[in-house]
Amino acid sequence: MSTMSLQAAVLSDVGCVREHNEDDSLVLDPHMIYIVADGMGGHACGEVASYIAVRSVEEFYQDQQLTDRLEQLYGELRDNPEELGDVASFHEFRLRSAIEYGNLQIFRQACSDSRLEDMGTTIVGISFVGNRVYVAHVGDSRAYRLRRGELVQLTDDHSLANEYIRMNLLRPEDLPYFPYKNVIVRALGLQEEVDVDTHYWTCRPGDRYLLCSDGLTDLVSDAEILEIMHDSASASAASEVLVQRARDYGGVDNVTVLVVDTAPSSD
Numbered sequence: 001m002s003t004m005s006l007q008a009a010v011l012s013d014v015g016c017v018r019e020h021n022e023d024d025s026l027v028l029d030p031h032m033i034y035i036v037a038d039g040m041g042g043h044a045c046g047e048v049a050s051y052i053a054v055r056s057v058e059e060f061y062q063d064q065q066l067t068d069r070l071e072q073l074y075g076e077l078r079d080n081p082e083e084l085g086d087v088a089s090f091h092e093f094r095l096r097s098a099i100e101y102g103n104l105q106i107f108r109q110a111c112s113d114s115r116l117e118d119m120g121t122t123i124v125g126i127s128f129v130g131n132r133v134y135v136a137h138v139g140d141s142r143a144y145r146l147r148r149g150e151l152v153q154l155t156d157d158h159s160l161a162n163e164y165i166r167m168n169l170l171r172p173e174d175l176p177y178f179p180y181k182n183v184i185v186r187a188l189g190l191q192e193e194v195d196v197d198t199h200y201w202t203c204r205p206g207d208r209y210l211l212c213s214d215g216l217t218d219l220v221s222d223a224e225i226l227e228i229m230h231d232s233a234s235a236s237a238a239s240e241v242l243v244q245r246a247r248d249y250g251g252v253d254n255v256t257v258l259v260v261d262t263a264p265s266s267d
Contacts, residue, residue, distance in 0.1 A: 004128055004131070004203060004205065004262045004263065004264070004265055005262070005263050005264070005265045006029070006032060006128060006260055006261065006262055006263075007234070007235050007260070007261045007263070008027050008029065008034055008235060008258065008259065008260045008261075009234070009235035009236035009238070009239045009258070009259050010025045010027055010034075010036075010239060010256070010257070010258040010259075011239040011240060011242075011243050011256070011257050011258075012024075012025060012243075012254070012255070012256040012257075013243050013246075013247065013251070013254065013255050013256075014254055015215060015246070015247065015251035015252060015253055015254050015255055016247055016250060016251030016252070017250070017251060017252050017253070018253065018254055020046075020047055020254075021047070021254045022038065022039035022040065022041075022046030022047045022049075022050055022121075022254055023036070023037065023038050023039065023050060023213050023215070023254045023255070023256035024036075024037045024039065024047075024050035024051050024053070024054045024121075024256075025037070025054060025211075025256055025258055026054040026055075026057060026058055026125075027258070028057075028058055028061060028062075031061045031062075031127075032127060032128040032129070033057065033058075033061055033095075033125065033126075033127050034125065034126050034127075034209075034211060034258055034260055035053075035054050035057055035123065035124070035125040035211070035258075036123070036124050036125075036141050036211040036212060036213055036256050036258050037049075037050035037053040037054050037121045037122060037123045037124075037141070037188075037213075038050060038121060038122045038123075038139065038140075038141050038213035038214060038215070038254070038256070039051075039053075039119065039120070039121040040119070040120050040121060040122075040184075040187065041116070041118045041119035041120060045115070045116050045118060045119035046119060046120075046121065048109070048116055048119055049106050049110075049116075049119040049120055049121040049188065049189050050121040050123075052102065052105050052106045052109060052121075052189075053099075053102040053103075053105075053106060053121050053123050053188055053189075054102075054123075056098070056101050056102035056105045056106075057098045057099065057101075057102055057125065060097070060098040060101050060102075061094075061098060067094070070090075070093070070094060070097060071090060074090045074093050074094075077093075086198075087198065088200060089132075089200070091127060091129045091132070091134055091200075092134050092136075092198050092200055094127075095125060095127045095134050095136045095198060096136055096196045096198045098125075099123055099125065099136050099138065099188070099194075099196045100193070100194060100196060102123065102188055103138075103188040103189060103191075103193070103194040103196075104192065106119065106120065106121065106188055106189030107189050107190070107191065107192050110189055119189055120187040120188055120189040120190045121139070121187060121188050121189060122137075122138060122139025122140055122141040122158075122184065122187055122188070122213070122214075123136075123137060123138050123139065123141060123188055124136070124137040124139075124141040124142060124143050124155060124211050124212075125137070125211070126143060126209060126211065126260070128203060128260075128262075131202055131203055131204075132200050132201070132202060132203060133145075133200065133201055133202075133203040133207075133209065134198065134199075134200045135154050135155060135198065135199050135200065135201070136196050136197065136198045137155045137158075137196070137197055138158060138186050138187060138188055138194055138195075138196055138197070139157075139158050139159075139184050139186060139187050139188075140157040140158060140159045140162075140182075140184050140214050140217075141155075141211070141212065141213050141214065142154075142155050142157070142210075142211070142212055142214075142217055143155045143209065143210065143211050144209065144210040144212075144225065144229075145201070145207055145208070145209055145210075146207065146208040146209075146210070146226065146229045146230060147204065147206070147207050147208075148206075149226075149230060151222060151225060151226040151229065153222070154199065154201070155197070156197065157184075158184055158185050158186035158187075158197075159181070159182075159183060159184050159185060160180050160181075160183040160184070160185055161175055161178050161180065161181040161183070163185060164178070181218075182214070182218070203262055204262070205262055205263050205264045206262065206263070207261075207262045208229055208235070208238070208259065208260070208261050208262070209259065209260040209261075209262075210225070210229060210238075210242075210257065210258070210259055211257075211258040211259075211260075212242070212255070212256060212257050212258070213253070213254060213255060213256045214253065215246055215251075215252075215253035215254045215255030215256065216242060216243070216246050216255050216256075216257055218252070218253065219245075219246045219249040219250065219251075219252070219255075220242065220245050220246055220249065224245060225242065228241045228242055228245065229242075229259075234261070235259035235260060235261045236259075238257075238259045239257040239258070239259045242255075242257045242259075243255050243257050
């Protein structure tokens with residue numbers, strides 16, 4: 001049972017250039033699940049992919065029979081490190097499985113309709129259980145945590161630029177000039193299976209979490225995100241100022257911001 005109470009706010013904006021908003025999001029308060037997805041593929045395909053992704057996660061968490069079967073499967077796999085990888089608990093396994101389920105739904109839809117064959121989506125999600133927050137992601141949509149004035153990026157972009165930085169082929173300060181900085185190397189829907197990165201951290205009352213598409217982070221620096229997150233009185237105010245800042249800087253992409261504030265439970 002969670003020791004936290006949560007206050008979430010989400011805002012999505014088409015931006016100043018694009019005609020369609022291919023981002024989507026999910027606020028599933030009863031299950032303490034929060035998701036942002038950034039679709040791709042053009043000609044509205046991205047809208048379809050991101051929609052399928054978030055609805056699939058919602059369906060996955062709301063299906064009790066599916067949850068029961070998943071708990072049984074987790075029990076069977078618990079002694080098989082190769083199958084579970086670094087997954088530390090059922091809750092992390094559940095979040096990973098929900099995103100894998102979304103990937104499969106997108107892939108199957110793309111295979112059945114040639115108009116959607118190039119669609120895919122990034123995804124980032126957080127799940128609060130007890131005093132832990134579980135984070136899962138694929139692609140370059142990000143999760144951040146603000147705690148006591150320090151902003152920490154909780155996800156590692158699955159992007160070509162990040163791969164180059166890890167291999168010391170690109171310096172972080174040269175990233176703005178890298179011509180392929182928006183090329184991602186992992187996304188939902190492109191293959192039947194996908195590798196989902198998951199982690200967990202201890203959650204503390206007073207933490208503020210941010211999920212966002214790259215429409216924010218491509219334009220607004222971490223220093224500015226920190227300032228806005230720190231100075232905003234509420235999750236709603238933070239999301240509004242962050243989206244407006246991306247628009248002020250040109251709004252060249254869709255931008256979606258989901259902010260979750262934590263506080264001690266009143267129970």
